Amino acid sequence: MKAIIYRDNGAPDVLQFVDRDLPAPAPGEVRVRVAVSGVNPTDWQARSGAGHPKHFSEVTPHLDGAGTVDAVGEGVDENRLGQRVWLFMAAAGRPFGTAAEFAVVPAEQAVPLPDEAGFDVGAALGVPALTAHRALTVAEDGPRRLRPGALEGKVVLAAGGAGAVGHAAIQLARWAGATVISTVSSPEKARLASAAGAHHVINYREDDPAAEIRKIAPDGVDTVAEVALGTNLALDLAVLRSRGTISTYANDGGKPVELNVLQNMVLNTRLQFLVLYTAGPEARTAAAQDVAAAVRDGALPVGEQHGLPLIRFPLDRTADAHRAVEGHAVGKVLVDVTS
Incomplete structure (x- = not known):
């Protein structure tokens, strides 16, 4: 071969x-x-x-x-x-x-x-969809499994919605019933995040992204699927609800993470770092099963039109x-x- x-x-x-x-x-x-x-x-x-x-x-x-x-x-x-x-x-x-x-x-x-x-x-x-599943199922008061309706009433912020994991997070969150917001850095990426199914897309380089997100989610975001924690942490905390979760699977850009401990204590922030290798077999098996169900429902298409x-x-x-x-x-x- x-x-x-x-x-x-x-x-x-x-x-x-x-x-x-x-x-x-x-x-x-x-x-x-x-x-x-x-x-x-x-x-x-x-x-x-x-x-x-x-x-x-x-x-x-x-x-x-x-x-x-x-x-x-x-x-x-x-x-x-x-x-x-x-x-x-x-x-x-x-x-x-x-x-x-x-x-x-x-x-x-x-x-x-x-x-x-x-x-x-x-x-x-594979990696993108299973990572996105993990990001959406680690909240303290959120579901451990995804299915239609599992995230009903929740607000998910998918940072970098034009990336592979961000794209999967948008699709899985929408399939599970969440209101989905995505942040992007350009009009072209905004078009892609919208095509993936995000209800709201915000260019974080324009105006006041925190204010725009708060207009959509005045009580705050439940879960953030984060690709660049060092760069986006301030925005994430500005829009996170009390007891909300920041699920970070990457730190694109490599900016060091500076943590205001008191601010996070007051918010009762859950900072969940994740990688599939060490997530454990039960989490990976559950993710594969739920992703397979989403595929059967036609919820994870790919291609530019999606x-x-x-x-x-x-x-x-x-x-x-x-x-x-x-x-x-x-x-x-x-x-x-x-x-």
Whole structure:
């Protein structure tokens, strides 16, 4: 099979397009013929070695993807053969990700994909959708699971609604019944956040964004899904209700976080930091189940008309796909593996 590998951490140039033997699924695993591989910031960070120690002599990157089950290991229902699936965390703690014609993963990390959902949708789920689910289910008095009506009466602020996680947060929050506000930095990103389903979109570089959010939510925002905590913390606290939650999954821009302890004590702020690797298996399983339900309801479409432009590369140009993600390309970067 054709695959992308790297043996040393470094720039995208360390990625190589090679031939490798077809992997066999072990007990409890499935082998998937990958159609589309999704690229996330954590993929290039792992490749570069930024905060992700390399544990294997050779790595095939990428956590997410979508394709068709073509072999099952011992103990896995043979009825799964031929099943369309989306994959998550394929390369987490393992040397074989989805940047290859075939990927082997634990069976529970290959989630059935409805016929009406394309492989592009499947490859865009994984890290972004599961992270967004986690961000929306950690509030003290909020739901632990998402379904239609679970966030009824709640106000969610999705910071950076034109990004992949922000996009998923908008879609999942809206599916669950929340009023969704998104903050963006440009008119183009505002258009994308609106297309994703945000009820209200505010350019935080214009006028007084806190005042605009307070007009929409005079009692304050219940949950913030935050992508740039250092930059946005002051705004978040200005619009957060008492006992509200700031769920932060990134600190884009790298600005240091300065915390006013008394202000947060008075607000009873919940600051929830999150990453899928250490969220725990129960949280990941619940997220995968709820995201799968949202996909069945047609709640997580992708493409520019749905607020998430698709940027595509063939497998042998995976290095360029990594460069696009590192360069903060607006949209979802996908690698077409097999037709």
